[in-house]
Amino acid sequence: MTEQLTPLHQTHVNLHARMAPFGGWLMPIQYEGILAEHQHTRVNSSIFDISHMGEFELRGPTAGSDLERLLTQRIDTLNIGQCRYGFLLQDDGGVLDDLTCYRLDENRYWLVVNAATCEGDADWIRSRLSPDTTFEDLSPATAKLDVQGPTSRRDMEEALGVSLPDLGYFRSTAIDLLGIPCLLSRTGYTGEWGYELYLPWDEAGRFWDALTAPGRIKPAGLGARDTLRLEVGYPLYGHELSRDRTPVSTSRGMFIDMEKDFIGKAAVERELKEGAGRYVVGLLLDSKRAARADAAVFDGDREIGAVTSGSLGPSLDRAIALALVDDGYTSPGTEVEIDLRGKRLPATVVELPFYREGTARKKPA
Amino acid sequence: METPRDLKFTQTHEWVRLEGDNKITVGITDFAQEQLSDLTYVELPSVGDSFGANEDVAVVESVKAASDIYAPVNGTITEVNSALLDNPEIINGDPYEGGWLFRMEVENPADLEQLLDIDQYEESMPDNE
Secondary structure, three states: OOOEEOOOHHHHHHOOOEEEEEOOEEEEEEOOOHHHHHHHHHHOEEEEEOOOOEEEEEEOOOHHHHHHHHEOOOOOOOOOOEEEEEEEEOOOOOEEEEEEEEEEEOOEEEEEEOOOOHHHHHHHHHOOOOOOOEEEEOHHHEEEEEEEOOOHHHHHHHHHOOOOOOOOOOEEEEEEEOOEEEEEEOOOOOOOOEEEEEEEHHHHHHHHHHHHOOOOEEEOOHHHHHHHHHHOOOOOEOOOEOOOOOOHHHHOOOOOOOOOOOOOHHHHHHHHHHOOOEEEEEEEEOOOOOOOOOOEEEEOOEEEEEEEEEEEEOOOOEEEEEEEEEOOOOOOOOEEEEEEOOEEEEEEEEOOOOOOOOOOOOOOO | OOOOOOOEEOOOOEEEEEEEOOEEEEEEOHHHHHHHOOEEEEEOOOOOOEEOOOOEEEEEEEOOOEEEEEOOOOEEEEEEOOHHHHOOOHHHHOOOOOOOOEEEEEOOHHHHHHOEOHHHHHHOOOOOO
16 A cells, blocks of 8 residues: 655655654654654644644535534534534444534634544545535645644744734634645644644645744654653544444543534433443553553453553653553552553553643643 | 674674673664664563573563564573663663673573674665665
8 A cells, every 4th residue: 555645755754754654644753753752842842744634624504503413522602713622423423533623714614634534534424414515625735734832832933933823722713824824723632732733735845844944843753742642641543432432432421512413422322321331541550661552451360451552651751551441440549450461560540631731721931 | 873793693683792601792783773763661581581592581662662682592691781771772872882681691602603793684684774
């Protein structure tokens, strides 16, 4: 299989990034090193090429009501510029994707979806729209650069020579940067203050160069993106979320509006009432030795679940994991063991997030 | 980084230094540490443990991956580099000296002849590296 390339592929190669396939794309995993990139994002600011992710635009008088029925998050209370995270479900409640919905205008919305699920999502959504709703897949024309870290506002303003507007968390605005119309969103996947910037595909190189030129914003790859999101307990589709389970296992009731009707609601309602059987929890390991996805979790001889994501948590200096475990093993303080090829690693259930110093919601420095 | 020419190698990217008295020192090559990238954890054997050739002796782990370290030949552990337990990144910076993993007493010195010399090792590397 040939992977797709982002508009910044040559840039990554020139920076000697380590490239690897992810979701059908050849993506930069690391430049300088995951630990250094992770730390730079926690303390300063980093730029991530996230152009593999998909963007759909839905327009028309029925776009909002169509999305209301397709997604678990509430759509009709979104103000213009606001965005909200939630799930796209199958009829049986299985998660097709986790995604963010932006309301850009009265009757104009954007969905930002995962790369590996982009095509399937498009088919699913398109075949369930009212005749008056227009669907457009903007992914091939849209690049996405995430600038994340506590100094990202100041560093972006310096690099672009502009003053950025005050944006609340999960708020976005149309804005001209470097003379190009962009969408600037104060959201992210790192737990730190920062932006997701959507811009035309062909302009990605110019933006990357401008943002990195002063040297404060450094490139970071998907490796650091993964350790950063894991430390704040954010799910990754294909790991904590899948078609095999409703989102209740992962989110409990969060990001799901039970006041409205949506596809998959019956299964979600049943699990909220009767329990989902297994739930995603945070596990703090005793050492720096990491447990990886699919490692079995035990209580004595009893297998009670499996790791869904695991790594060293660089900011915690301990190994951490998300795991799907049986109900009854979800309370903080519960002690379990993770099987690592016959060796048992002790771990304790802890409340999420693992890392609590994140600046995502704070006022910028 | 220059690879010392007097070392022996395995196809699994361990290096072996012949110390005399049937003793060897074992570590991972510069290529191996670079592939793994930032090392975050090292598990070492206990002194006195015996291993057969190609048996896993130690584990080195980076943020993204764990990798087994194999015994190059049959032997018994005589010393381990415990400085790595708190500072596994020593291996990244100094794979051939400070980053050594363990020393072994070799059971049958003739086994050492099966190890690769530097030319054979470099030939066994992937082309694009």
